[in-house]
Amino acid sequence: MADLxxxxxVPCRGGVPPLDDLxxxxxxxxxxxxxxxxxxxxxRLQRTFKLKNFAEALAFTNQVGALAEAEDHHPALVTxxxxxxxxxxxxxxxxxxxxxxxxxxxxxxLLS
Amino acid sequence: MADLxxxxxVPCRGGVPPLDDLxxxxxxxxxxxxxxxxxxxxxRLQRTFKLKNFAEALAFTNQVGALAEAEDHHPALVTxxxxxxxxxxxxxxxxxxxxxxxxxxxxxxLLS
Numbered sequence: 001m002a003d004l005x006x007x008x009x010v011p012c013r014g015g016v017p018p019l020d021d022l023x024x025x026x027x028x029x030x031x032x033x034x035x036x037x038x039x040x041x042x043x044r045l046q047r048t049f050k051l052k053n054f055a056e057a058l059a060f061t062n063q064v065g066a067l068a069e070a071e072d073h074h075p076a077l078v079t080x081x082x083x084x085x086x087x088x089x090x091x092x093x094x095x096x097x098x099x100x101x102x103x104x105x106x107x108x109x110l111l112s
Numbered sequence: 113m114a115d116l117x118x119x120x121x122v123p124c125r126g127g128v129p130p131l132d133d134l135x136x137x138x139x140x141x142x143x144x145x146x147x148x149x150x151x152x153x154x155x156r157l158q159r160t161f162k163l164k165n166f167a168e169a170l171a172f173t174n175q176v177g178a179l180a181e182a183e184d185h186h187p188a189l190v191t192x193x194x195x196x197x198x199x200x201x202x203x204x205x206x207x208x209x210x211x212x213x214x215x216x217x218x219x220x221x222l223l224s
Contacts, residue, residue, distance in 0.1 A: 054186045058177040061191065065170040074166045077191040079173065 004030045004105035009071040010098075018043060018095025027101040034104050036096070037087075043096045044089040045104050049111065054081045063110050071106070073099050116142045116217035121183040122210075130155060130207025139213040146216050148208070149199075155208045156201040157216050161223065166193045175222050183218070185211050 004027065019027070024036060024043075034047045051057040061079045064086055068074045078085040088104055090097040116139065131139070136148060136155075146159045163169040173191045176198055180186045190197040200216055202209040 054177070054180060058174065061173065061189075062170065065166070065191070069167060074193040077173075077189075079177070079189040079191065081186040 001026065001030070004102050005109045007098075007102045009073045009102055011072075012090055012092055012097050012099055014092035016093060016097070018090070018093045019097065024096060027098070031101055031104040031108065033108065042089055042094050044087050045096065045100050046085065046087045047104070047107070048083055048085045050083050052082065054079075057082060057084045060084050060110070064107055067103070067106055067110065071099075071103065073103055075103065075107075113138065113142070116214050117221045119210075119214045121185045121214055123184075124202055124204055124209050124211055126204035128205060128209070130202070130205045131209065136208060139210065143213055143216040143220065145220065154201055154206050156199050157208065157212050158197065158199045159216070159219070160195055160197045162195050164194065166191075169194060169196050172196050172222070176219055179215070179218055179222065183211075183215060185215055187215065187219075 028036070031045065034045045037044050037046050049060060051060055057079050061077050061084050064075065064077055064084070076087040086107055088100040089095065090100055140148070143157065146157045149156050149158050161172060163172055169191050173189045173196050176187065176189055176196070185202075188199040198219055200212040201207065202212055
């Protein structure tokens with residue numbers, strides 16, 4: 001499989017099903033630190049990043065925000081003192097899309 | 113009562129009880145848009161601000177972040193496309209302190 005962090009998001013305007021368990025299992029090894037969670041019946045990818053303090057957490061939020069704007073795919077970012085929780089999913093299909101795994105891999109790469 | 117948004121946070125290192133219902137009722141009229149919620153047994157003040165898009169949401173997150181650093185009191189900030197949810201509480205006392213109402217009022221003032 002291609003290196004997810006090197007891929008670009010493709011526009012997703014709906015009309016495709018969310019990834020199924022088998023597809024998720026294929027992508028997951030490239031994003032081992034991310035949890036697949038279900039909230040309100042929607043599968044999502046979530047990871048909490050530990051940072052040194054509030055300022056560093058906010059700086060990381062801005063880095064992820066810039067990435068989101070560049071790819072036109074937007075997460076939920078919970079900024080707190082010393083940590084940021086990033087959650088990716090695809091609103092249009094109410095679930096996970098390859099784009100979400102791409103963005104998770106790119107998010108990891110920000111700190112590597 | 114003093115105008116909350118003009119007050120400064122006082123250092124809170126614990127050792128005082130969280131605000132009780134009567135005290136909360138006294139402060140609440142100055143922060144009418146905020147909900148008092150309880151999560152994990154801890155009372156918190158929460159408000160969701162609607163913004164135009166992701167960039168404006170992130171900009172508002174940074175404004176609240178700068179305020180938090182200035183007062184050395186830090187919220188949880190959920191940044192999403194078109195909205196930011198701000199939650200204030202005081203970790204040290206596992207509940208609400210006057211500081212949280214001060215910060216809520218100051219957060220409102222950022223957009224006024």
